[in-house]
Amino acid sequence: MTDSTPDLAIEVRxxxxxxxxxxxxRGVDFEVRTGEVLCLLGPNGAGKTTTVEILEGFRQRTGGRVRVLGLDPADAKARLRERIGIVLQECGFPRLARVGELIDIWRSYYRAPRPLEELLDLVELTADRDRQVRRLSGGQRRRLDFALALAGDPDLVFLDEPTTGFDPESRRRCWAAIENLRSLGKTILLTTHYLDEAERLADRVAILQDGCVQTAGSVRQVARQAGVMTTISFATPQALRAGAVTPPGCLDVRVSGEIAVCRTPNAALALRELLAWAADNDLGDLDDLAVETPTLEDAYLRLVSGGTR
Ligand SMILES: Nc1ncnc2c1ncn2[C@@H]1O[C@H](COP(=O)(O)OP(=O)(O)O)[C@@H](O)[C@H]1O
Ligand SMILES: [Mg+2]
Known part of the structure; x- marks a missing residue:
């Protein structure tokens, strides 16, 4: 049964x-479009792994509708296996096997595997192909996980917390591997609790909390929905500090010593008004003018700590 919209790789209703x-x-809704990276966020215990395992066909849901590549994972697990790649939160390998050997064994399970050299290159393990698994670092092992998940050249890849517990260097290499996947046109469903990771990798994010997706969209859309303002700051002009001029009330400018800050939902409009006001009052160019757009972290903390609810 393939009754879903063709440009959706995953549909959850x-x-x-x-x-x-x-x-x-308790009624999770989201979708993942073909070729995009969707990041599922949420506090520990929110149900991210549960959701991913249902989509992979490892867990039977108790209700609702799910389509993965047009199929219901509850009754098409075997057919999906050929087309999806899975990186589990934890997995064990034969410790004495060598990297290249192990990937080749995995490749042999698939009808149209990706070439070994390409897989090694994709995850930056070419130099380690003859190394034994037990000699790999945590980050290298995780990249080996990636290579195995990609052995069958899947259309869709699930990555459940791929970089948890890594040092910054290993995280960066994992990110590079994920970006490589994305540039191959793969669809990726990623879970993470690192917001900088989501901000860097995700086309869209969905925030799972209290059993539902509370907010979904691009990082910018989520920040807007969270009601986090953009801040525009500038060096306080002498005339403003002395009370000789007053900015338009709608700009909500607050002065704290040498720095003045305006918080706004519409940076372009506010900037225009601010610069017009500065010109009208002969304040010259506003020194140290800086625009800071809200980060995903600002939005997430506000949404998840209940700041808007
Ligand atoms: N097999 C299971 N049996 C009972 N409860 C479980 C099982 N797996 C997960 N849970 C519970 O379901 C909730 C969601 O878990 P999980 O999906 O692992 O969340 P996340 O991945 O977002 O941290 C947690 O409270 C967890 O304790
Ligand atoms: Mg989890």
């Missing part, structure tokens, strides 16, 4: 999941 009496997912 009213997804419910209970573990006994515990309702973890």
């Amino acid at each position: 009213g997804l419910q999941m209970s573990y006994g009496p515990r309702h973890v997912l």
